[in-house]
Amino acid sequence: MYNKRPVNFANVRGNAVLLGQQFVGEVLHKGCVAVDATAGNGYDTLYLANLVGISGKVYAFDVQQAALDVTARRLTQFGLDKNVQLIHDGHEKMDMYINTPVDAFIFNLGYLPGGDHDIITRSQTTTRALQIALELLKPGGRISLVVYTGHCGAGEESRAVEEMAAGLNPLVFGVLKVAFINKSVAAPFLIFIERVKKENESLAP
Numbered sequence: 001m002y003n004k005r006p007v008n009f010a011n012v013r014g015n016a017v018l019l020g021q022q023f024v025g026e027v028l029h030k031g032c033v034a035v036d037a038t039a040g041n042g043y044d045t046l047y048l049a050n051l052v053g054i055s056g057k058v059y060a061f062d063v064q065q066a067a068l069d070v071t072a073r074r075l076t077q078f079g080l081d082k083n084v085q086l087i088h089d090g091h092e093k094m095d096m097y098i099n100t101p102v103d104a105f106i107f108n109l110g111y112l113p114g115g116d117h118d119i120i121t122r123s124q125t126t127t128r129a130l131q132i133a134l135e136l137l138k139p140g141g142r143i144s145l146v147v148y149t150g151h152c153g154a155g156e157e158s159r160a161v162e163e164m165a166a167g168l169n170p171l172v173f174g175v176l177k178v179a180f181i182n183k184s185v186a187a188p189f190l191i192f193i194e195r196v197k198k199e200n201e202s203l204a205p
Helices: 016-025 043-052 063-077 091-096 124-135 153-164
Strands: 034-035 057-062 082-088 104-110 135-149 173-179 189-194
Touching: 016 043, 016 135, 016 189, 034 043, 034 135, 043 057, 043 063, 043 104, 057 063, 057 091, 063 082, 091 124, 104 124, 124 135, 124 153, 124 189, 135 153, 153 189
Parallel strands: 034 057, 034 104, 057 082, 104 135
Antiparallel strands: 135 189, 173 189
């Protein structure tokens, strides 16, 4: 059985992925609905599946079948495959598969570690996916985006995501940017979003 160990700052300093998990993990419990918008090697999917339990639901998206195959094996290894739907499609099409409010989303942008570096997330599809996530997010729900900046195409995507997040209505969404200031300029940064109002509030400022 996969055991989620308590996470504290001493464990996560310098690790953007674990910080993102901690942020969304604080609002997840058994029976929740969560989305891994970029399944990759399955670590975020596994983390979410453990938190929401068999009574919850996790949707995991990836455009690469190889990523979903790795994720499926990881979930099966820990007996957490029953409550996860693996979807071979882009996250910009999430609304075609999800018709229920969501408690948390995790995005890890960039490319699949160990995979083809030419297959990357892109500004147009990522911002579309983020817009869908904002519309599906429950009051009190959270979105974590780990934004990588060192690969080709990352600059355009990171600027688009940051500008979109910065323009959200502060009466509806709390938005925080977390950046490592003593690491390489190419280090990833995080954007944390929490919905603080009801679903019928305007998304625009």
